[in-house]
Amino acid sequence: MQPINRTNLAESAAESLRAEILSGRWAVGERIPNETALTELLAVSRGTVREAVRVLISKGLLDARQGSGTYVRSTVDASGALDRVKRTSLRDQWEARAALDVEAARLAALRRTPEDLERLFKLLRARGTVADGGREAFSQRDIAFHRSIVEASGNRAIIELYDFFTSAILETIHSTLNGDLPEPDDRAHAAIVEAIATGNPDEAAASVRAFMAPVLAELDRLLTQ
Amino acid sequence: MQPINRTNLAESAAESLRAEILSGRWAVGERIPNETALTELLAVSRGTVREAVRVLISKGLLDARQGSGTYVRSTVDASGALDRVKRTSLRDQWEARAALDVEAARLAALRRTPEDLERLFKLLRARGTVADGGREAFSQRDIAFHRSIVEASGNRAIIELYDFFTSAILETIHSTLNGDLPEPDDRAHAAIVEAIATGNPDEAAASVRAFMAPVLAELDRLLTQ
DNA sequence: TTGATAAAATCATCTGATGACTTGATGAGC
DNA sequence: GCTCATCAAGTCATCAGATGATTTTATCAA
Numbered sequence: 001m002q003p004i005n006r007t008n009l010a011e012s013a014a015e016s017l018r019a020e021i022l023s024g025r026w027a028v029g030e031r032i033p034n035e036t037a038l039t040e041l042l043a044v045s046r047g048t049v050r051e052a053v054r055v056l057i058s059k060g061l062l063d064a065r066q067g068s069g070t071y072v073r074s075t076v077d078a079s080g081a082l083d084r085v086k087r088t089s090l091r092d093q094w095e096a097r098a099a100l101d102v103e104a105a106r107l108a109a110l111r112r113t114p115e116d117l118e119r120l121f122k123l124l125r126a127r128g129t130v131a132d133g134g135r136e137a138f139s140q141r142d143i144a145f146h147r148s149i150v151e152a153s154g155n156r157a158i159i160e161l162y163d164f165f166t167s168a169i170l171e172t173i174h175s176t177l178n179g180d181l182p183e184p185d186d187r188a189h190a191a192i193v194e195a196i197a198t199g200n201p202d203e204a205a206a207s208v209r210a211f212m213a214p215v216l217a218e219l220d221r222l223l224t225q
Numbered sequence: 226m227q228p229i230n231r232t233n234l235a236e237s238a239a240e241s242l243r244a245e246i247l248s249g250r251w252a253v254g255e256r257i258p259n260e261t262a263l264t265e266l267l268a269v270s271r272g273t274v275r276e277a278v279r280v281l282i283s284k285g286l287l288d289a290r291q292g293s294g295t296y297v298r299s300t301v302d303a304s305g306a307l308d309r310v311k312r313t314s315l316r317d318q319w320e321a322r323a324a325l326d327v328e329a330a331r332l333a334a335l336r337r338t339p340e341d342l343e344r345l346f347k348l349l350r351a352r353g354t355v356a357d358g359g360r361e362a363f364s365q366r367d368i369a370f371h372r373s374i375v376e377a378s379g380n381r382a383i384i385e386l387y388d389f390f391t392s393a394i395l396e397t398i399h400s401t402l403n404g405d406l407p408e409p410d411d412r413a414h415a416a417i418v419e420a421i422a423t424g425n426p427d428e429a430a431a432s433v434r435a436f437m438a439p440v441l442a443e444l445d446r447l448l449t450q
Numbered sequence: 451t452t453g454a455t456a457a458a459a460t461c462a463t464c465t466g467a468t469g470a471c472t473t474g475a476t477g478a479g480c
Numbered sequence: 481g482c483t484c485a486t487c488a489a490g491t492c493a494t495c496a497g498a499t500g501a502t503t504t505t506a507t508c509a510a
Contacts, residue, residue, distance in 0.1 A: 009463070010279055034491060045464045047272055050493085054235055054276045055283040058304075066492045067472030076396070078311070081389035082303035083285050088381040096382035099328030100321075107320070156313040157321035161386065164306040171253060171301055234494070259460060270495045275462085291461045292503030 013042045013052035021061050024075055031069040032062070082164065090172050091219050097165035098212040100158050101150065102205045108152035109196045109204040116152035120193050123148050127189065149192065149208075182214050238267045238277035246286050246300055256294040257287070307389075315397050316444050322390035323437040325383050326375065327430045333377035334421045334429040341377035345418050348373050352414065374417065374433075407439050 017038075026032050033041060038049045053070060056062040059080075063073040085093070108116065123145040128138070143166060150162045188211040195204035242263075251257055258266060263274045278295060281287040288298040310318070333341065348370040353363070368391060375387045413436040420429035 011282075014283070036491090047275070047465090048463065050272075051276055051279045053492095054280055058239070058280045058283065064492065065472075066470065067490075069472090069491060076392065078389060078392060079304055079307060081385055082307045085382045085385045086285060086299065086301070086303055088385070092380045092382040095332070095380050096325075096386065099383060100324060103324030103327060155317045155320050157310050157317040157390075158324060160306055160310045160313070161321065164301070164303065165382075167301045168299075168303075171299060174253075261460090272496090273494065278461095289461065290503075291501065292459075294460060294503090 009044050010048050010051040010055075013044055013048055014055040016042060017052055017056055018059075018061065018077065021056070021072055021075055022077060026072045028072050028075055031071050034069060085164075086168055089223065090169065091216070091223055093165055093169055093172070094219055095216060097162060097169065098209070098216065100162050100165070101146065101212065102208045104150040104153035104155065104158050104162065105192060105196065105204040105208040106201040107155060107158075108149055109199050109201040111154045112152045112196055112199075116148075117193075117197055119148055120145075120152065120196065124186075124189055124193050127186065145189065149196070152196065182218050234269045235273050235276040235280075238269055238273055239280045241267060242277055242281055243284075243286065243302065246281070246297055247302060249300055251297045253297050253300060256296050259294060311393055314448070315394065316441070316448055318390055318394055318397070319444055320441060322387060322394065323434070323441065325387050325390070326371065326437065327433045329375040329378035329380065329383050329387065330417060330421065330429040330433040331426040332380060332383075333374055334424050334426040336379050337377045337421055337424075341373075342418075342422055344373055345370075345377065345421065349411075349414055349418050352411065370414065374421070377421065407443050 020026070021032075032038070035046050035049050035053075038053075039046050042049060042052075053062060053064065057064055059077060060074055061072070061077060062070055064070045085096075112120075123141070127141050127145050147162070147166070150159055153159070188207065192204060192207040192211075195201075195207050242257075245251070246257075257263070260271050260274050260278075263278070264271050267274060267277075269277075278287060278289065282289055284302065284304050285299055286297070286302065287295055289295045310321075337345075348366070352366050352370050372387070372391070375384055378384070413432065417429060417432040420426075420432050
């Protein structure tokens with residue numbers, strides 16, 4: 001194990017330890033050197049070692065047991081995946097969410113229950129226009145409608161990722177843009193519900209894709225100008 | 226018996242802080258109380274506060290700047306979403322990955338560079354059959370081929386998610402199934418590359434979807450029997 | 451107004467000390 | 481020989497104090 005360079009010792013120490021663990025230096029279940037030993041190996045103070053170890057514990061790589069030692073819990077690190085997704089461009093995130101939306105609509109057309117349909121029609125009617133209750137409220141209703149389509153897909157992995165993207169995108173838009181993206185009209189939304197209701201997957205997917213296009217184009221314009 | 230973990234102030238402090246951040250108590254970009262103040266608010270020592278803050282920094286929620294303060298970087302916790310996705314069924318994960326694959330192929334048909342095409346044709350030729358070098362090696366080549374399609378989409382968010390699903394699915398398959406899922410033949414793969422090469426997004430997406438179907442059906446059979 | 455300088459605020463890191471828990475060894479009692 | 485209480489060593493958990501490095505803000509002269 002190599003000693004660390006200056007600036008952000010704790011971060012560097014965590015990265016160094018993480019690399020050692022991922023390299024398989026210690027097997028799963030094996031005990032790593034104690035804090036004092038790590039202090040010497042990494043050439044940092046015990047407090048810094050603890051910060052690094054605590055990070056790896058939170059990532060699920062290590063497991064500390066008071067009085068016993070610190071053990072390797074896993075040698076594969078998947079926790080960074082969504083962090084890296086969050087660092088991609090707003091455009092990529094929007095496009096990824098749209099991809100999930102498109103395929104979710106396809107699945108929804110194949111699997112929607114009567115309850116799903118009832119909810120979709122209800123939300124479609126309730127969606128209304130921006131005029132009803134202001135922009136923020138309209139945005140909330142719009143999100144609920146789309147979320148409902150994804151929910152009707154019945155795929156929990158897609159639902160989770162869709163929710164993640166929605167909150168991540170909302171956060172970015174609030175902090176950078178001023179929310180002036182084109183809003184697809186009501187007829188476009190109705191077309192999706194129609195396709196899902198009649199059980200036409202290709203039509204459902206195409207409908208979603210069709211109305212995502214102008215938003216993506218506008219996003220491109222905003223981000224490249 | 227279930228011993229309650231009462232010796233974990235750092236973890237509790239991190240959870241407490243995380244909850245505050247996710248609740249929106251501080252806006253993105255806002256500065257949170259300094260270490261001394263947090264020491265009083267959380268009623269723990271400064272070292273413990275630092276461990277908690279360090280964890281939230283590693284999760285992308287906070288950002289510490291020496292001499293300035295610690296700021297909220299995001300109010301969306303990516304790590305939680307990932308854990309939930311990992312807990313969904315193998316079928317849902319496979320289907321979600323397939324959804325990404327389908328839309329990635331569509332994007333690849335629109336954006337592939339000459340280098341992408343060269344790589345795709347090369348990997349398609351190199352893919353060969355199971356007979357060449359055994360099942361494990363073939364699986365590696367097959368994964369590389371599909372990964373290459375996704376890479377040609379140029380969307381970093383989709384690429385990251387695809388990689389995540391691939392490793393998660395591999396892990397599950399290795400530990401539960403015995404890897405006997407149907408392998409689409411070479412012609413199916415060639416059709417995808419063809420569609421991407423000629424720039425036909427609908428055809429590319431349809432090709433991927435078409436050969437995902439039998440695998441999903443087999444997965445359903447295995448998981449419901 | 452501008453620019454340099456000093457002061458204050460804040461995080462980064464180190465050091466030392468004490469407490470709490472786990473583990474293994476020891477030995478008494480049966 | 482076996483069981484069980486006790487003890488000691490090893491290890492993580494936490495606290496306290498101090499110093500360094502960096503950024504931000506206040507001050508003041510030109």
